[in-house]
Amino acid sequence: xxxxxxxxxxxxxxxxxxxxxxxxxxSSVPPYLFWYVQYPNQGLQLLLKYTSAATLVKGINGFExxxxxxxxxxxxxxxSAHMSDAAEYFCAVGGxxxxxxxxxxxxxxxxxx
Amino acid sequence: SAVISQKPSRDICQRGTSLTIQCQVDSQVTMMxxxxxxxxxxxxxxxxxxxxxxxxxxxxFVIDKFPISRPNLTFSxxxxxxxxxxxxxxxxCSSRGQGDNEExxxxxxxxxxxxx
Numbered sequence: 361x362x363x364x365x366x367x368x369x370x371x372x373x374x375x376x377x378x379x380x381x382x383x384x385x386x387s388s389v390p391p392y393l394f395w396y397v398q399y400p401n402q403g404l405q406l407l408l409k410y411t412s413a414a415t416l417v418k419g420i421n422g423f424e425x426x427x428x429x430x431x432x433x434x435x436x437x438x439x440s441a442h443m444s445d446a447a448e449y450f451c452a453v454g455g456x457x458x459x460x461x462x463x464x465x466x467x468x469x470x471x472x473x
Numbered sequence: 474s475a476v477i478s479q480k481p482s483r484d485i486c487q488r489g490t491s492l493t494i495q496c497q498v499d500s501q502v503t504m505m506x507x508x509x510x511x512x513x514x515x516x517x518x519x520x521x522x523x524x525x526x527x528x529x530x531x532x533x534f535v536i537d538k539f540p541i542s543r544p545n546l547t548f549s550x551x552x553x554x555x556x557x558x559x560x561x562x563x564x565x566c567s568s569r570g571q572g573d574n575e576e577x578x579x580x581x582x583x584x585x586x587x588x589x
Contacts, residue, residue: 392576403565404516404580406474411576450515454576460506461578463516 362387362453366464374472379423379438381467383451386432393434394452394461395425404450410434421445446471475500475568477581485587486556493552494584496566501546503569506578507539510563519564522549556588 367382385391392411396404408419415427425436434451451464476499486492496505507519520528520541528541542550553560566581 394577396580401585403477403582404567406577406579409577454578460518460521465515 362389362391362455362462364451364453364462364464366449366451366467368467369465370468370470372470372472373441375443376440379436379441379445379469381436381449381451381469383425383434383436383464384432385434385451385453387453387455389455392454393425393427394454395419395423395434395436396450396452397421398448398450398466400447407436407449441469441471443471443473445469474574474577475502475570475579477566477568477579479564479566479581479584481584482582483585483587485589488557488588490556491552491554492556492586493550494564494566496549496551496581498547498568500571502571503546505543505549506567507541507549507551508565508567508580510565510583512561516565519551553586556586558588561586561588 363386365384394409395407397407398404407423408417410417410427418424423438425434427434448466448468450466452461454461478497480495505522508516510516518531519534520530522528522541522543524543524546540552563583563585565583567578570577
């Protein structure tokens with residue numbers, strides 16, 4: 361079975377500050393890990409993914425995430441927040457063999473001027 | 474990546490009625506998925522739809538309430554039957570990518586449903 365825990369339902373940062381959104385996973389098979397972003401009134405957009413290649417993954421909009429097997433974590437970071445980053449962020453875990461994606465509960469990122 | 478469109482984008486329906494949501498993918502895909510996102514919540518998988526076979530439903534979801542069609546490799550529909558206010562949600566369609574992106578799911582913009 362697979363599961364994802366996102367710590368913090370809301371994260372608030374100032375514009376220009378570091379963004380850190382936490383994700384821990386549990387998986388009985390080598391995981392594929394994903395971060396998606398959902399802007400208001402829109403669907404989910406893929407930010408980045410880990411599929412057993414490089415452990416540091418770079419995505420769109422300046423985001424990156426590092427896969428740490430020893431910590432079962434896949435935290436999302438961005439060095440400098442922008443107002444346009446305000447959105448809901450979902451971490452998800454999947455696996456090989458067409459396993460379904462399991463989503464975390466989401467973290468709402470608030471960016472203040 | 475796959476480009477996915479959904480119709481309608483939003484609707485307001487009366488309880489007891491049914492709504493059919495359409496999902497179109499810009500390429501042929503084996504697996505399509507339907508998710509529900511209740512207000513302020515995460516995504517819950519309703520069912521997986523493979524072309525040419527019955528959809529596979531997750532625990533808590535039944536075919537009578539959420540019948541799914543998958544007539545070809547680019548199209549699927551989800552019907553929300555005999556609606557109640559508890560069915561007010563965003564319904565999202567997704568599909569897997571192709572080739573090197575096969576493990577990735579891509580999502581449509583969602584259908585925002587309000588049941589009165």
